[in-house]
Amino acid sequence: MLGGMTDRGGEATTPAESDSATETDPSAPARPGRKRDHSRDPEILRCTIDVLAETGFEGMTIEMVAARAKAGKATLYRRWASKGELVVDAVACLKQGDVDLGSLPDTGTLRGDLVAMIKPHSIDEAEKKMRVMAGVVTMLSTTPELADAVDAAIVQPRAEANRLLMRRARDRGEIGADTDIETLALVTPSMVSYRVLVLRKPVDREFLVSLIDGVLLPAAGVRQTAEV
Incomplete structure (x- = not known):
């Protein structure tokens, strides 16, 4: 309520005074619009x-x-x-x-950059992330309105990294100018999300490299014979 309120004695109080009465942290100044x-x-x-x-x-x-x-x-x-x-x-x-978009790898090849993006994770870390993602699935079943926010949090960071790496590869002539970067950028993060959220399987280096070599690079028209 925007107008003033009254205390038990009938004296008018301001919104700021009302906030002060309900503030759980007495050391924090209670005034409208203060910085959090x-x-x-x-x-x-x-x-x-x-x-x-x-x-x-x-x-x-x-x-x-x-x-x-x-x-x-x-x-x-x-x-x-x-x-x-x-x-x-x-x-x-x-x-x-x-994913740190400010310090993406630059190995000189698209495959090298994509593989360099793979970070090692311990078994404990992988299991913890599985449990976290299982919690996300449960959350979406009860609050589907958060689906776009989950997409922005889980899929888009890696997709944006893929876009930047593929644009760089296009600029140096490694992939064609007509490559559908927007679609390809979503391939690996979408498949990773499906594996974790739906299949409830861990994502390891072997799986990620298989996506890069077997799906993403061929779709982008890159021929390579390098081994991991």
Whole structure:
């Protein structure tokens, strides 16, 4: 409500005073429009991934994440309106660590660049990501309106990296000028997502190289005989 409110004695109070009465952090100044502190977001998102992997989406609560991150529940609720939105941001943060568009490899060949993008992961990491993605599937079954946000978090980062690498290959004449980069950029991240989200199988180096050599490069018109 935009107008002033009254306290128990009938005296008018301002919205700022009302906010102060409900603020869970007494050390924070309560005034409309104050800047939110996002410095703890990375830690909160890491804790979200941990809790999601341990409990699944249905078992996870924002209260659990708050406790793990040693943050107030009100802090998380002001930042994320639902646990679905929190999970989407956490998965996006996880994927950002896998793909750094500012430092893509430049080996001189498209295959070399794509293979160099593959990062080694331990068995424990792979299993954790499987559990996280299983949680995402459950989330989408109950909140399908988050599908576009999940696509942006999971598929698009790697797709954009593929676009940049293929444009570079096109510029140096390695692939044809008429190559359908937009479609091909989605091939590997889409197949990876299907393998993890639907088939519930891990993604290892062998699988990724087979996609590069058996699907993406032939579709782009690249002939190569290099071995891994």
